[in-house]
Amino acid sequence: MRITCPYCGERDRREFYYRGAAVDLDRPAPDAGPDAWDDFVYLRDNPAGETRDLWYHEGGCGAWIVVTRNTLTHEISATEPASGGKR
Amino acid sequence: MRFSGLRVLKEGLTGNKGWTAHWRDPEPKAEYDIVIIGGGGHGLSTAYYLAKEHGLTNVAVLEKGYIGGGNVGRNTTIVRANYFLQGNSEFYSHSLKLWEGLEEDLNYNVMHSQRGIINLFHSDGQRDAAARRGNMMISQGDDAILLDRDALRGMLPYLNYDDLRFPIYGGLYHPRGGTARHDAVAWGYARGADQRGVDLIQNCEVTGIDIENGAVRGVQTTRGVIRARKVGIVVAGRSSQVAAMAGMRLPIESHVLQAFVTEGLKPCIDHVVTFGMGHFYISQSDKGGLVFGGDLDFYASYAARGNLPTVESVMEAGVALMPMIGKARVLRSWGGIMDMSPDGSPIIDRTPIDGLYLNCGWNYGGFKAVPGSGNVFAHLMATDRYHENATGFRLDRFRTGRGIIDEEGKGSQHNLH
Numbered sequence: 001m002r003i004t005c006p007y008c009g010e011r012d013r014r015e016f017y018y019r020g021a022a023v024d025l026d027r028p029a030p031d032a033g034p035d036a037w038d039d040f041v042y043l044r045d046n047p048a049g050e051t052r053d054l055w056y057h058e059g060g061c062g063a064w065i066v067v068t069r070n071t072l073t074h075e076i077s078a079t080e081p082a083s084g085g086k087r
Numbered sequence: 088m089r090f091s092g093l094r095v096l097k098e099g100l101t102g103n104k105g106w107t108a109h110w111r112d113p114e115p116k117a118e119y120d121i122v123i124i125g126g127g128g129h130g131l132s133t134a135y136y137l138a139k140e141h142g143l144t145n146v147a148v149l150e151k152g153y154i155g156g157g158n159v160g161r162n163t164t165i166v167r168a169n170y171f172l173q174g175n176s177e178f179y180s181h182s183l184k185l186w187e188g189l190e191e192d193l194n195y196n197v198m199h200s201q202r203g204i205i206n207l208f209h210s211d212g213q214r215d216a217a218a219r220r221g222n223m224m225i226s227q228g229d230d231a232i233l234l235d236r237d238a239l240r241g242m243l244p245y246l247n248y249d250d251l252r253f254p255i256y257g258g259l260y261h262p263r264g265g266t267a268r269h270d271a272v273a274w275g276y277a278r279g280a281d282q283r284g285v286d287l288i289q290n291c292e293v294t295g296i297d298i299e300n301g302a303v304r305g306v307q308t309t310r311g312v313i314r315a316r317k318v319g320i321v322v323a324g325r326s327s328q329v330a331a332m333a334g335m336r337l338p339i340e341s342h343v344l345q346a347f348v349t350e351g352l353k354p355c356i357d358h359v360v361t362f363g364m365g366h367f368y369i370s371q372s373d374k375g376g377l378v379f380g381g382d383l384d385f386y387a388s389y390a391a392r393g394n395l396p397t398v399e400s401v402m403e404a405g406v407a408l409m410p411m412i413g414k415a416r417v418l419r420s421w422g423g424i425m426d427m428s429p430d431g432s433p434i435i436d437r438t439p440i441d442g443l444y445l446n447c448g449w450n451y452g453g454f455k456a457v458p459g460s461g462n463v464f465a466h467l468m469a470t471d472r473y474h475e476n477a478t479g480f481r482l483d484r485f486r487t488g489r490g491i492i493d494e495e496g497k498g499s500q501h502n503l504h
Contacts, residue, residue, distance in 0.1 A: 001386075001394045014396045018386045020340065020502045034486065042338035042429055042485040044501065046327035048389040071341070071389045 004079045007061045015059035021045070022052035022066050025082060048072055054082060090194055109274060110154075110281035115288045115310050119147045121468060122306055122315035124293050124329055125322035126150025128159035128269075129446055129453065131276035132461025133321055133468070134285045135193075140462070141469035144284035147315075149308060151292035155273040158324050161391070161423040162454040163346050163378050165359055165370065167204050167264035168229045171220050174479030174492040175432060176227045181476040182459025183229065183263060189458060195275030197267050198373060204264030204359040205234070205243065207408075209253040217259040224261065232260040243360065245411050253364050253407075264359060266370055272457055296332040302441035303333075319444045319468055324389075324424035326447035333440055337447065338429050338485045340501050343388040343422040344380065344451050345397055349415040351375030356409075365404030369412075377415055379405055383425065383451070385502070392422045425451050429485050431504030432492035435464055436482040437471075444468050445482060450504060 001013040021044055028036040045051075053067045064082035069075070088107050098105050121137060123130045126148045137143040150156075168183035170176040190197055208217045214233075221231030235257045240248065248255045281287055288310065295307035296318065305314035322329045330337050352375050361368040366382035381401035384393040398420065406413045428434060428448035433456070435446050446464045449456060463474035484490040485499060497503040 012396075013394060018502065021387070038486040039336070041500070043336040044327065044338070044340050045331075045336065046340055046387065048325070048328055048341075051387060053387065069386075071387050074388065074390055074394070 001074055001076075003055060003065070003067060003076060005057050005060055005063060005065060006079055006081050007063055008057065011057070011060060015057060016065075017056040017058040019054040019056060019064075022054045022082075024054050025066070050077070090196070109278040110287055113286045113288065115147060115149075115286065115291060115308070115313050117312075118305070118314040119286070120145040120315065121317045121319065122146070122313055123148045123319045123321055124306065125320070126154050126277070126287060126289065127157045127321065127323070128273050128276065128457035129323065129449075129460045129464070130319075130321035131273060131280055131287075132457050133319060133446070133464045134280040134461075135276045135283070136462045136465035137469060138280055138283035138285055141465060143469055146280075146284075147286040147288055147313065148280065149291045149293055149306070149313070150287070150289045153289050154277045154287060155270050158423050158453065159273045159457070160270055161346075161421055162269055163368070163370070163380050164266045164269045164372075164454060165204070165264070165368070166199065166267050166455045167261055167359075168227075168455075169204065169206070169220065169224055169231065169259070169261045169264060170494060171223050172492055172494050174490070175494055176223060177476045178459055178463070178480075179455065180227050180229050181462070182456050185458035185462060186267065186455075187263075189275070193275040193279045195271065195278060197271040197275050199265065199267040200373070201263050201265040202358050202370075204261045204361065205239070205258040206261075206361045206363060207246075207258045208256050209364055210256060214256055217257075221259050230261060230263050232262065234258045234260050243358070245355070245409050247408060247410055250407055253362075266359060266372075268373070269454060276457075276461070293329060293332070296329075296443070298333060298440055298443075303443040317442045317444065317468055319446060319464065321446045321464065323426040323447050323449045323453055326426050326445075330445065330447075333438065333443055335438060337434075339426050339448055340387050341389055342383045342385065342425045342427050343390060343393045344383050344425050345393040345401070345420055345422045346378065346380040347398075347401065347417050347420045348372070348379075349377040349412075349417050352377065352415060355411070362404060362408045365408060367401060367404035367408060369405065369409075376418065377412060383427075384422075388422075389424055390422065391424055425449070427501070427504060429501055429503070430491045430493045430499040431495055431497070433460070433480050434482050435460065435467065435477050435480040437467070438482065
């Protein structure tokens with residue numbers, strides 16, 4: 001698997017650390033209540049198909065990257081900096 | 088049809104014409120008392136114990152593919168009860184005891200081989216941790232022997248004891264651990280459930296779960312609507328998709344775990360050996376192939392195959408630990424889909440929907456749990472009470488923070504186990 005870092009270009013998967021679903025970018029407010037925090041920390045859509053993950057370019061430029069990827073085929077369709085990845 | 092030595096002899100002398108199919112291939116009925124979604128090891132053993140221990144035989148197991156075609160046929164067949172934490176240890180102890188009587192119980196040769204498991208350690212601190220774990224196993228009623236380097240060398244002379252990074256100090260030996268033939272376990276439970284009246288419906292994919300007024304009413308399938316008073320979801324590998332049919336989101340992320348097997352060799356590795364620091368473990372199948380694996384690829388995946396960096400690291404660890412296996416040629420590799428839970432422990436519980444039960448989150452340890460999981464899940468579905476050896480696998484433990492079972496002491500969060 002090769003991942004295209006928006007800053008460094010296409011690199012080996014081993015340069016990257018996988019953080020998990022990009023839900024991490026949608027941190028609830030501290031007082032949002034237990035349901036919102038349960039959703040954020042534990043519950044996952046875990047799709048069999050297209051997913052958005054958060055990866056860290058640990059062995060490269062240190063950027064956090066949102067990777068749009070297919071969990072059935074491992075095909076990567078898009079990568080973007082996490083700072084612009086909120087939606 | 089009962090298996091026996093006499094029967095094998097008789098069939099051998101009469102052209103093997105008397106063997107019959109191991110289970111029926113029934114059409115689904117319109118209604119059952121209980122529907123089990125998922126005809127893997129756990130689903131089949133659930134159905135078997137529902138019939139055997141609770142007298143519930145108006146039961147169907149719905150399998151989208153064929154019996155033995157999922158994760159129960161994609162693992163590395165290790166059976167053990169060497170857990171540390173309460174919550175896990177009594178459950179796996181219970182499961183191992185069921186394994187030990189399984190072949191007589193099922194009248195089926197599952198090739199359960201208690202060849203022993205050895206977990207290696209590489210420092211004084213790790214030796215202390217191994218001794219502590221061994222004491223916990225013994226206090227649970229299971230067996231553990233702490234082997235020093237010389238004792239270990241007598242048993243496993245082929246290891247590289249003087250590796251610079253991970254010199255081997257000894258191992259924690261669990262003699263009752265071992266392996267079993269994974270397909271035979273599925274077939275044996277399938278046959279046993281079928282003989283007691285359970286309908287095994289293959290090529291029957293569940294496409295929806297019918298819920299009315301907060302209670303389950305049945306399922307939609309590719310072979311029509313099937314009504315049921317109770318439904319059990321036992322589909323580790325696809326838990327999130329099936330739970331979504333009931334409007335639930337689960338604390339599960341699916342990952343790929345790879346495994347490998349070499350060409351058949353003469354007997355050379357007599358035990359299951361685990362090299363935790365290298366993320367490597369190995370045993371030798373009865374056919375002679377070296378069966379080994381490593382850690383997750385560490386990204387969410389349903390592909391049932393992994394990537395080369397993990398292949399490389401597994402091979403490196405294996406050859407560093409036991410240089411002799413460098414001469415063996417790898418025949419096949421494959422990947423299983425793991426239900427990874429935040430604390431690394433499974434979920435066996437009710438759901439907020441009446442009559443809907445959930446068995447999932449087996450991480451990379453589901454195979455050894457097949458008898459225990461089905462046994463305690465059948466108990467829960469039949470009696471609506473938790474089995475005494477499975478009170479800890481609650482679905483809400485993440486939300487509440489109470490009763491987290493974090494065997495590895497890593498924390499309760501996705502991507503840590």
